[in-house]
Amino acid sequence: EPEVTQTPSHQVTQMGQEVILRCVPISNHLYFYWYRQILGQKVEFLVSFYNNEISEKSEIFDDQFSVERPDGSNFTLKIRSTKLEDSAMYFCASSADGGGTEAFFGQGTRLTVV
């Protein structure tokens, strides 16, 4: 069964450092998403991406965040200067279509900022 894969599974970084979280969406999907989940809290939308541009972003997705599809398979989330409050589980998801169709989630990257 096709799946969304994320690397690394766990990343520890110093406050102020840049991190890049990587995702390989399902190959025939067109829409890509990043969500985050702070420990014990709900899953929160960060950004959606389609046709090489951002479709929608939340208030959380400020200038410290950026997304990119550097090649035909990877989808990345960059945090330029990490803060302690960026510590969370980050999930990548993809869907074949826009809203109203199944979004498949990856297993997540646990980001710990120290």
Next chain:
Amino acid sequence: GENVEQHPSTLSVQEGDSAVIKCTYSDSASNYFPWYKQELGKGPQLIIDIRSNVGEKKDQRIAVTLNKTAKHFSLHITETQPEDSAVYFCAAATYQAGTALIFGKGTTLSVSS
């Protein structure tokens, strides 16, 4: 924007009992309502979804009902099993390109044998 409320936050049942989790949403434009199951250390996995053109959908032991007028939807799990133990999230979305899923806060379901 959309806001999704989910209750209860925790639910404990005996194996074989039914479990019901309820969600309400605020944006009448939302028309897609998925339910996700999240097991420890894993990403959310879709278990069932419903669109606003139907009132109920069933898949084996799992069913979802939707009341558009009242803006609430519910997940029903019958004949619960220990492997149903997980965190369940409801979500709401509007059918348009790249739209976000807005999640509820989750319900931790514990099924004891």
